[in-house]
Amino acid sequence: MSLKFVKRFILFLSLSFAIPSVLMAGEPTDRIKVVSDKIIAIISDNSLKAPEMKEKKEQMIFEIVDSAFNWEEFSKRALAKNWNKRTDSEKKAFTSLFGRLVERSYMNKAGQYSGGKVVFLAEKIEGDYGNVSTQLGTSTGAQIPVEYRVMKKDGAWWVYDVYIEGVSLVNNYRSQFNDIIIKSSYEELVKRLKEKLEKGE
């Protein structure tokens, strides 16, 4: 039986895959493409591979990430209801700390996937919000879905959340921040953020 069915399945498959998927690349995709291309270029740049260049390399990547990621939007969402309770200077300080933390983790991930390939799968825009789904192929052959949530602000598209394998980075931090604020205080959260950043550097 198996041969007959295999044949039928193959026919079925070839038909279902005959319809090509049309990818409409728009502004948000272009924006992320530029960032990911630049990062890949830096990671694979041999002149930057030496250990003494590590800091410079990181700095370069941070600058690129900063140009497309809106840390204030990240922070707003991650602090959620606690954001409005903060003063302007607290907001500013938090944004910078949180941005650095995300960048560092992003950086670690990026380093880990050096040699990986980014495939742009789809883009959706609705008003001032959109998302760009991509797939990151790692050197070990695994495919990791990465989705960028973007919003239009001051005429440009900014990333305000990243979903890695369906897990929202902002939501993940929100759970942690909320837990810390509930159990102790906002001040404790800032203290722990600072400690975390110092430890990693």
Added chain:
Amino acid sequence: MKMIRFLTIFFLFCFIPCPGLLFAGSTDETPAQLSQPDSQTIEEQPAPSETTDKTDESHGGIVEEQSSLADTTDEADGLSDYSESDENHAIISDPLEPINRLFFNFNDKLYFWFLKPVAKGYTVIAPTPVRGGVKNFFSNLAFPIRFVNCLLQVKIEGAGYEMERFIINSTLGLAGFIDMADKKFGVKAIDEDFGQTLGFYGLGNGFYINWPFLGPSSALDTVGLAGDYFLQPTYHTDMKTKYTLSLKAYKTINDTSLTLGGDYEALKDAALDPYVAFRDAYIQHRQNQIKE
């Protein structure tokens, strides 16, 4: 004897999804049912009122949406209202937190002190293609779990794909070691399990449980795990428990050897509170799987 009975049931199953393939596509989307589990697991839903109008809409957006991969923009739209966005976020109650944290630390040590070094040693004797093959082999054996749960969730198309995968991989894929279905025909596994089936029918996650050895889980998924146990091929053989456990251990080491790149370390390193980070990642991941 048990083995023969198992095989008979297996082949009987083989005939069920084939006509189903003809209708493939018609049962593709079931957003109405999918909305059920979601509303239960999201805590602190705002009471419908005029002031929370916007959020309510976004709830609807998320709920109906994530059933299909293609559209998720409404969800993005929902998140736009940042101050309310935490209500959209699946949260799980954690009454066992002290014990869970204990086991989280236990598993963490188990990983760093035992699993990781063993898996690293194992990579020396087994090259990546072999380990990938072993992973495929185990995955192929777990076909009944995915297949039956596809059927239980009336995902006829998914069940058809799984059947295709099983037939292609068991034959052309040399008993499952090569994932031919994905490689040559682009048919990917439909990852369904009993926990997802229960979620699909509207059961909430319950509370969070971090099992020793097994790791993050929920009350729902623990029941699901027990259900899937009966669909494991090893259950239908006369294999002694110690061998079953050895196989399980080997599978774990093999799986670990393929993720030595540092996924665990990366998430742990990025977290302010790793326990909460893993709990949240687990629950987000599961919610996603149920919605898919």
